[in-house]
Amino acid sequence: MADKKELRIGLIGCGFMGRTHTNGYKRVNDFFPEVEYRPVLKTVCARTEEKVRAFADQWQYESIETDWREVVARDDIDAVDICTPNSTHEEIAVAAAEAGKMVLCEKPLARDVEEGQRMVDAIEKAGVPNTVWYNYRRVPAVSLIKDIIDSGKLGRIFHYRANFLQDFTINPDVPQGGEALWRLDKEVAGSGVTGDLLAHCIDTAMWLNGGIRDVSAVAETFVKERMHQETGKEEKVEIDDACIFHCHFDNGSLGLFEATRYARGHKALYTLEINGENASLRWDLHDMNRLEFFDYEDDPEVRGWSSIHVTEGEQPYMDKWWVPGLSIGYEHTFVHQVADFLSSLAEGEPCSPTFREAQETQKVCEAILDSASSGSWKETGVDWS
Amino acid sequence: MADKKELRIGLIGCGFMGRTHTNGYKRVNDFFPEVEYRPVLKTVCARTEEKVRAFADQWQYESIETDWREVVARDDIDAVDICTPNSTHEEIAVAAAEAGKMVLCEKPLARDVEEGQRMVDAIEKAGVPNTVWYNYRRVPAVSLIKDIIDSGKLGRIFHYRANFLQDFTINPDVPQGGEALWRLDKEVAGSGVTGDLLAHCIDTAMWLNGGIRDVSAVAETFVKERMHQETGKEEKVEIDDACIFHCHFDNGSLGLFEATRYARGHKALYTLEINGENASLRWDLHDMNRLEFFDYEDDPEVRGWSSIHVTEGEQPYMDKWWVPGLSIGYEHTFVHQVADFLSSLAEGEPCSPTFREAQETQKVCEAILDSASSGSWKETGVDWS
Amino acid sequence: MADKKELRIGLIGCGFMGRTHTNGYKRVNDFFPEVEYRPVLKTVCARTEEKVRAFADQWQYESIETDWREVVARDDIDAVDICTPNSTHEEIAVAAAEAGKMVLCEKPLARDVEEGQRMVDAIEKAGVPNTVWYNYRRVPAVSLIKDIIDSGKLGRIFHYRANFLQDFTINPDVPQGGEALWRLDKEVAGSGVTGDLLAHCIDTAMWLNGGIRDVSAVAETFVKERMHQETGKEEKVEIDDACIFHCHFDNGSLGLFEATRYARGHKALYTLEINGENASLRWDLHDMNRLEFFDYEDDPEVRGWSSIHVTEGEQPYMDKWWVPGLSIGYEHTFVHQVADFLSSLAEGEPCSPTFREAQETQKVCEAILDSASSGSWKETGVDWS
Amino acid sequence: MADKKELRIGLIGCGFMGRTHTNGYKRVNDFFPEVEYRPVLKTVCARTEEKVRAFADQWQYESIETDWREVVARDDIDAVDICTPNSTHEEIAVAAAEAGKMVLCEKPLARDVEEGQRMVDAIEKAGVPNTVWYNYRRVPAVSLIKDIIDSGKLGRIFHYRANFLQDFTINPDVPQGGEALWRLDKEVAGSGVTGDLLAHCIDTAMWLNGGIRDVSAVAETFVKERMHQETGKEEKVEIDDACIFHCHFDNGSLGLFEATRYARGHKALYTLEINGENASLRWDLHDMNRLEFFDYEDDPEVRGWSSIHVTEGEQPYMDKWWVPGLSIGYEHTFVHQVADFLSSLAEGEPCSPTFREAQETQKVCEAILDSASSGSWKETGVDWS
Structure with missing residues (x-):
């Protein structure tokens, strides 16, 4: 494990999908030992501090945030994972891409084609790795x-x-x-x-x-x-x-x-x-x-x-x-x-x-x-x- | 059985559906002893004499016909059962109804609504018992x-x-x-x-x-x-x-x-x-x-x-x-x-x-x-x- | 059908198995037209006259008997079919075999090995066709x-x-x-x-x-x-x-x-x-x-x-x-x-x-x-x- | 998590069952946040150093051992988990119990009743918590x-x-x-x-x-x-x-x-x-x-x-x-x-x-x-x- 590269995760949203993604990050090295990266649960973000604190404690995130902009702004985050309601996907994804973060976005990509297109444009302009969780x-x-x-x-x-x-x-x-x-x-x-x-x-x-x-x-x-x-x-x-x-x-x-x-x-x-x-x-x-x-x-x-x-x-x-x-x-x-x-x-x-x-x-x-x-x-x- | 009323069947068509209907007539009294009627396999009709003769022999119809008009015209037939291709349903059903026969018609009723309507009109005008085999x-x-x-x-x-x-x-x-x-x-x-x-x-x-x-x-x-x-x-x-x-x-x-x-x-x-x-x-x-x-x-x-x-x-x-x-x-x-x-x-x-x-x-x-x-x-x- | 050989059946017993066997005899020529024999429902036998009469009427047996010995004795019976309780199998089967009848016996053959052996001996001595209904x-x-x-x-x-x-x-x-x-x-x-x-x-x-x-x-x-x-x-x-x-x-x-x-x-x-x-x-x-x-x-x-x-x-x-x-x-x-x-x-x-x-x-x-x-x-x- | 009590695990054996148990320890707090204990993967033991080192690295055990007696002897181990072949269960379990460790033993308990009885006697004499993995x-x-x-x-x-x-x-x-x-x-x-x-x-x-x-x-x-x-x-x-x-x-x-x-x-x-x-x-x-x-x-x-x-x-x-x-x-x-x-x-x-x-x-x-x-x-x- 020591020789694996870190992938520092900033998770936005701590509902049902927050749990499924986090579990994915925590299990991957146990079962896929050959992958070269090691996800690190750097921070999790949600608007309600009490709720996000409990989530972070349960799943062992290193820190919490209550404003997703802070996550995007942090230097110690490699990848932003968006698990918030659909109406927020565009804004977060575009900002994250512009900040040069990798973006993993819960499905559906957006509320409509117009939003989605702006997201694709931003992500491709930034050239950052990205994926959508059609699991x-x-x-x-x-x-x-x-x-x-x-x-x-x-x-x-x-x-x-x-x-x-x-x-x-x-x-x-x-x-x-x-x-x-x-x-x-x-x-x-x-x-x-x-x-x-x-x-x-x-x-x-x-x-x-x-x-x-x-x-x-x-x-x-x-x-x-x-x-x-x-x-x-x-x-x-x-x-x-x-x-x-x-x-x-x-x-x-x-x-x-x-x-x-x-x-x-x-x-x-x-x-x-x-x-x-x-x-x-x-x-x-x-x-x-x-x-x-x-x-x-x-x-x-x-x-x-x-x-x-x-x-x-x-x-x-x-x-x-x-x-x-x-x-x-x-x-x-x-x-x-x-x-x-x-x-x-x-x-x-x-x-x-x-x-x-x-x-x-x-x-x-x-x-x-x-x-x-x-x-x-x-x-x-x-x-x- | 002796006290049951006879229902004398004239079957038109001796393909797959001819077999399923005939089997229905032959089994019904064995398993539904309380019904008051007894189907009698009076005649079966198809255009090819050799084929209809073999069918009649196998299933024990009393006689054969090669023109459906003959079936409709016979006095010893109570019910006409139509098992022929769809394009013939209207003509046979209307003639049978007009001859006062009960009509049992294989589904679909007709090729289209227009044909079907003429059939309904004829059957209702004649007031004869009728059913369609949506089995x-x-x-x-x-x-x-x-x-x-x-x-x-x-x-x-x-x-x-x-x-x-x-x-x-x-x-x-x-x-x-x-x-x-x-x-x-x-x-x-x-x-x-x-x-x-x-x-x-x-x-x-x-x-x-x-x-x-x-x-x-x-x-x-x-x-x-x-x-x-x-x-x-x-x-x-x-x-x-x-x-x-x-x-x-x-x-x-x-x-x-x-x-x-x-x-x-x-x-x-x-x-x-x-x-x-x-x-x-x-x-x-x-x-x-x-x-x-x-x-x-x-x-x-x-x-x-x-x-x-x-x-x-x-x-x-x-x-x-x-x-x-x-x-x-x-x-x-x-x-x-x-x-x-x-x-x-x-x-x-x-x-x-x-x-x-x-x-x-x-x-x-x-x-x-x-x-x-x-x-x-x-x-x-x-x-x- | 006319050219098929008759197989004249005498059925002993008219319970559940009497129905299943009879249905077999009545359907076989409809679906297996190539077989050379035609079963004829000659007689059915049970101790209670009223019951056997109703059964014969429903299934169209030509006659009834109330003593199985009469069935075995009849010249117009080719095959005896035993559908009675197990305790009667031996006596009927042995008598039927000795009378030169074919025997079709409901399973199990007998109540025990000893009975069964006497049945096998009798049937093989008589050399008559036989089968047991392990359907x-x-x-x-x-x-x-x-x-x-x-x-x-x-x-x-x-x-x-x-x-x-x-x-x-x-x-x-x-x-x-x-x-x-x-x-x-x-x-x-x-x-x-x-x-x-x-x-x-x-x-x-x-x-x-x-x-x-x-x-x-x-x-x-x-x-x-x-x-x-x-x-x-x-x-x-x-x-x-x-x-x-x-x-x-x-x-x-x-x-x-x-x-x-x-x-x-x-x-x-x-x-x-x-x-x-x-x-x-x-x-x-x-x-x-x-x-x-x-x-x-x-x-x-x-x-x-x-x-x-x-x-x-x-x-x-x-x-x-x-x-x-x-x-x-x-x-x-x-x-x-x-x-x-x-x-x-x-x-x-x-x-x-x-x-x-x-x-x-x-x-x-x-x-x-x-x-x-x-x-x-x-x-x-x-x-x- | 900070307030949970540690349960320091020493795992003996790193085959198939070693994996299933370890996964159990690593997942439990994520999904059962109410439990008061937190398993700590203190050490894993197997005879082949290379193999146990790879296992420890993959699953993140803190240390390795190649002699189970060392595990039993360690002060920083609360519970010994036995995942080795059946022939070794007795010796390890008895020693662990005598050392006052909790014992979790893979099934079957033993090769025979005699071995099993000595294990029960030892564990009950020691009065240590114990369980067998009939999962x-x-x-x-x-x-x-x-x-x-x-x-x-x-x-x-x-x-x-x-x-x-x-x-x-x-x-x-x-x-x-x-x-x-x-x-x-x-x-x-x-x-x-x-x-x-x-x-x-x-x-x-x-x-x-x-x-x-x-x-x-x-x-x-x-x-x-x-x-x-x-x-x-x-x-x-x-x-x-x-x-x-x-x-x-x-x-x-x-x-x-x-x-x-x-x-x-x-x-x-x-x-x-x-x-x-x-x-x-x-x-x-x-x-x-x-x-x-x-x-x-x-x-x-x-x-x-x-x-x-x-x-x-x-x-x-x-x-x-x-x-x-x-x-x-x-x-x-x-x-x-x-x-x-x-x-x-x-x-x-x-x-x-x-x-x-x-x-x-x-x-x-x-x-x-x-x-x-x-x-x-x-x-x-x-x-x-």
């Missing part, structure tokens, strides 16, 4: 899908479908706004399930299946008014509670996506399936260590969907963990992204998804919202080459 | 869904989704047209997966969740030309190979539907899910004796999706078959529909879905095809009250 | 297991395990004896779960994996006394409510078997798994159209348990039924056994399992019961060469 | 089973069954002995699957269902000779490759257990099921976040096996991790055991399973091996009151 790419089973597709095994692709189903806002007494529920406040979040859930599905989809060309969407807000935690009043809910779209990919395949927070019985049911001429693949976050695979070239008498328990050393990332048959969990995806970020630093390569790539997802999200409000197809303008 | 309503697990919904258990409905995935036309060497593959010939079939597969999904959906108000669809023909079996030439494929649509139901819920013949690994994967405020339900034709049920009112510590093996005497139709734990199959849905048709005759009630109900499904299909070609939302005009 | 061999997925094993795919076998779990006698108020519950009466049934459930598991196991050499068993009677329906009194329960045994097969593999009527939540959960050096197989009656298959020779990166939906024309019996993806059910196993019996008649071959083979299962059952009562290993004396 | 009790789904059973929900228990299936020694070229494969060397391991795999199953079983009274077992060594890594010669394999036993529990229920390293397709398939009068439960390590639950009191029309995704805050340990729907993995069981050990220290309570409890499992293992070699039932002598 589901780094579930080993999902990474394995990528390998299988890249091997050419599937042949021509006909269909891609993904869902992200939750049920946590069915109760109309759930308020909007405030620290825990800013995702229901359009001003802060930018959108509802589109930026929160579909963005994940779109990032994975374009990584696996290429650019999305055009979209046709429908959105719905099932509960029209909710008490706002900051005003204490019933206010109109402006985010999308549910959103469905179909689309064309650049490769000619049809896509079908759905996200909702009103699917009773599902907590985080992110599922995806891809159907090719010669093979198909299926995955489900609730059973994240499994991949289902149908290979048309198998002997017809015994052909079926194979349930692959992705825990073998030959499979992505799994040589780092335990032994075959033993599962890993959700948090490991963040450890993987940290490991890949550190490796890419050492190699001087970008760590995907970069701001630029995440901005392509932003374009799809905006086309979806436009389509949903206009009732017509929208071109995305995505360039995924 | 999946009578899978016991699906019938159980209906019971659960009717009990009010689900509360407000937010989402309904259904897929019907097949893979049998991926190979571009599969020809179109002719006896086995008329479903690929637009002139004969009217449409591709919309009339063949989505029609099933729509019938079930409206039965369970009420009318579909408007739709937004996309369709695709992946293989643009196929050899036509009648001309022997490569000809343009005009049917939809795949079709996806989202919609609003009258009750405010969002619907999402997809059908394709290009989903490698799926043979007849008809799945449906409905999410209500208080409970959700999920079903899959490949495991047709199972129903999955999530009840939010269960104790949170042990709440989960329950996998119900629908083989208990308390469950729809299952007191007629074997003992708990023992499965039934696809063909039983047709036996159930025959049983219900015979019971409804005895009671003087309509047997759902009637031509009138099936015509509502036709309207949704037409709106889907219109939307797919225009790229805009379409009102269906459905009246499901 | 689960003819579930297509189970037949497919046999094909895969015979292909040598599995290599050396290490393990075979099977369960048959039910829950219908947990309630101590369930009585014993009488028409519906003779399976709980040792005098009539011979044993409890051993003859009723383990016998099925053993028949399949030896068919797939060869002879069982020795056994070590434990049995339990959880409810010690139950009201007897014939005496109206609480009487000691003498059958085994649950029985577990492990064993050695002749091929050196280890076997593990369990049956019970006290496994809450399971109705007819017959599962089996076989582990070979190169591949493993798993099956479950509750999802009877599926077979799970693990092939060690698959590419390690995508190796998993394949879930095969056994509904393809290439798979055993499935070319007779519907199209890929569409399920069949429990009753079809009996249709398959009838078809195979009729084919074997035409070819002059025995129809497995014969009385002789079923007697080997009887030997294992007896060794199990002996081991359970003595607490020591028992040789079975099975000769499965 | 599977602390899978949240398994802990939930315990809660459900303790609630009385199941009523009278009839059956308990468990398997632990692996396939890693099928290849006869796998050698025995040495660092990686000492589990195949009887001298070092004490036994094969009995101590390695069945011990886990027995610990969980007695925790959930009470003492095991007597056992009847069979064991097999499929590959009779393997090259020994230390001698370089083919030597007789003396451990059990596979072992099956049935048993009586003190509560009158029947148990059935099987473990093997020859079940092709299974890596670490630890499954268990318990059937009670009123409810049943089922769990499987390959899908470790799920629990299946059947409740007979549910409405018969919708009764089924519920698949509970054990990721809710109400469920054991899950309030410490992420949000509902997001999985944890294998390693978390060790974090939980560390957390519970630290809590029990604070409360002055024993941390189950203690050496004394683990010794009861030892008794069952010895009875199994005795029964397997003698072919007769053996009393275990377990006292689980």
Whole structure:
């Protein structure tokens, strides 16, 4: 460890994502001993001093800040990690880039394409390493899908479908706004399930299946008014509670996506399936260590969907963990992204998804919202080459 | 048996559906001894004498015909069952109705709304008993869904989704047209997966969740030309190979539907899910004796999706078959529909879905095809009250 | 049909098994048109005239009898099918054989080895065609297991395990004896779960994996006394409510078997798994159209348990039924056994399992019961060469 | 963190279990901030200096040792954690106890009952806190089973069954002995699957269902000779490759257990099921976040096996991790055991399973091996009151 280079982290935001990222920094050297960098938890920042102090104490950050500008200004910070609500991403990222910091930004990149573009411009002008935490790419089973597709095994692709189903806002007494529920406040979040859930599905989809060309969407807000935690009043809910779209990919395949927070019985049911001429693949976050695979070239008498328990050393990332048959969990995806970020630093390569790539997802999200409000197809303008 | 009334059947068409219907007629009295009617296999009709003779011999029809007009004209026929390609439904059904025969018609009712309307008009003018073979309503697990919904258990409905995935036309060497593959010939079939597969999904959906108000669809023909079996030439494929649509139901819920013949690994994967405020339900034709049920009112510590093996005497139709734990199959849905048709005759009630109900499904299909070609939302005009 | 040879059936017993066998006779020519015989439902026999008359009327038997000796004596009967309680199998089978009738006997063959041996001797002395209804061999997925094993795919076998779990006698108020519950009466049934459930598991196991050499068993009677329906009194329960045994097969593999009527939540959960050096197989009656298959020779990166939906024309019996993806059910196993019996008649071959083979299962059952009562290993004396 | 008490750890052994335990110590304060102790990685010990130095560097132990006696002798060590092969457990544990150290010992406690008893005697004489790493009790789904059973929900228990299936020694070229494969060397391991795999199953079983009274077992060594890594010669394999036993529990229920390293397709398939009068439960390590639950009191029309995704805050340990729907993995069981050990220290309570409890499992293992070699039932002598 002594010979590793330090990467001094300044974390902005100490909510749920603050925990997942921090855990990634703290675990990476235990399990990826070959990476040349060692993250150092230099500082964590949040507006409420009491809260950030408790977080720093629990996770052992060396110091705290209550104004993110201080973090950006500090000389002893190499990388700024943005885990704050969406409405703050642009300002922090641009300032950090201008200060020459590396930037790791929680998804979605921004509230809209315009913000996102300014962020990409700033980060690329500064030329700093950057990444956006679309962590589901780094579930080993999902990474394995990528390998299988890249091997050419599937042949021509006909269909891609993904869902992200939750049920946590069915109760109309759930308020909007405030620290825990800013995702229901359009001003802060930018959108509802589109930026929160579909963005994940779109990032994975374009990584696996290429650019999305055009979209046709429908959105719905099932509960029209909710008490706002900051005003204490019933206010109109402006985010999308549910959103469905179909689309064309650049490769000619049809896509079908759905996200909702009103699917009773599902907590985080992110599922995806891809159907090719010669093979198909299926995955489900609730059973994240499994991949289902149908290979048309198998002997017809015994052909079926194979349930692959992705825990073998030959499979992505799994040589780092335990032994075959033993599962890993959700948090490991963040450890993987940290490991890949550190490796890419050492190699001087970008760590995907970069701001630029995440901005392509932003374009799809905006086309979806436009389509949903206009009732017509929208071109995305995505360039995924 | 001696005291049962005879119902003398004239079957038109002796393909796959001819077999499933005939099996229904032959089994019904063995398993539903209480029904007052006894189907008699009076005659079967197809254009090729050799083929229809072999069918009649195998299934023990009393006679054969090679012109459907003869069947309609016979005095010893009570009910005409139409199992021929879609393009012939109207002509036969109208003639049969005018001859005062009961009419049982294979789905979809017609190639389009116009044809369907003439059929409804004729059948209602004649006042004859009628039904359309949307058989999946009578899978016991699906019938159980209906019971659960009717009990009010689900509360407000937010989402309904259904897929019907097949893979049998991926190979571009599969020809179109002719006896086995008329479903690929637009002139004969009217449409591709919309009339063949989505029609099933729509019938079930409206039965369970009420009318579909408007739709937004996309369709695709992946293989643009196929050899036509009648001309022997490569000809343009005009049917939809795949079709996806989202919609609003009258009750405010969002619907999402997809059908394709290009989903490698799926043979007849008809799945449906409905999410209500208080409970959700999920079903899959490949495991047709199972129903999955999530009840939010269960104790949170042990709440989960329950996998119900629908083989208990308390469950729809299952007191007629074997003992708990023992499965039934696809063909039983047709036996159930025959049983219900015979019971409804005895009671003087309509047997759902009637031509009138099936015509509502036709309207949704037409709106889907219109939307797919225009790229805009379409009102269906459905009246499901 | 006219040119088929008649096989005139005399059915003894009209309970649950009377229904399944009769259904087999009535369906076989519809689905197996190539078989040269046509079963004719000549007569059905049961002691209670009213009951047998209703059965004959429902299923369309030509006549009824109330004394099985009359059936055996009739000249117009070719085959006697025994569906009565176990205690009557020997007497009827021996008399039928001596009268030169073919004999189809419901499993288990007998109450014990001694009875079974007299039956085998009589049937072989008479030289009449015979079979025992171990129907689960003819579930297509189970037949497919046999094909895969015979292909040598599995290599050396290490393990075979099977369960048959039910829950219908947990309630101590369930009585014993009488028409519906003779399976709980040792005098009539011979044993409890051993003859009723383990016998099925053993028949399949030896068919797939060869002879069982020795056994070590434990049995339990959880409810010690139950009201007897014939005496109206609480009487000691003498059958085994649950029985577990492990064993050695002749091929050196280890076997593990369990049956019970006290496994809450399971109705007819017959599962089996076989582990070979190169591949493993798993099956479950509750999802009877599926077979799970693990092939060690698959590419390690995508190796998993394949879930095969056994509904393809290439798979055993499935070319007779519907199209890929569409399920069949429990009753079809009996249709398959009838078809195979009729084919074997035409070819002059025995129809497995014969009385002789079923007697080997009887030997294992007896060794199990002996081991359970003595607490020591028992040789079975099975000769499965 | 500053106010937490230090618990200075001396780890003996740096193989697979060294990693899992160390990870437990390093994670516990991040996720269980309320525990009063803070583990300090004081020293790690292994015979090969190079190997232990690399381990210490990777996991950040403060120092290394190459003789465990040095660890035991150090004043700055509070707790000795034994992760070495079974043959060394006794000597280290006894010395550590005599030196007044707390002792955490990897399972199985010992090679046999005699060794185990000396360990229990020493630890209890010294009166030091102790625990044995039967980690599977602390899978949240398994802990939930315990809660459900303790609630009385199941009523009278009839059956308990468990398997632990692996396939890693099928290849006869796998050698025995040495660092990686000492589990195949009887001298070092004490036994094969009995101590390695069945011990886990027995610990969980007695925790959930009470003492095991007597056992009847069979064991097999499929590959009779393997090259020994230390001698370089083919030597007789003396451990059990596979072992099956049935048993009586003190509560009158029947148990059935099987473990093997020859079940092709299974890596670490630890499954268990318990059937009670009123409810049943089922769990499987390959899908470790799920629990299946059947409740007979549910409405018969919708009764089924519920698949509970054990990721809710109400469920054991899950309030410490992420949000509902997001999985944890294998390693978390060790974090939980560390957390519970630290809590029990604070409360002055024993941390189950203690050496004394683990010794009861030892008794069952010895009875199994005795029964397997003698072919007769053996009393275990377990006292689980």
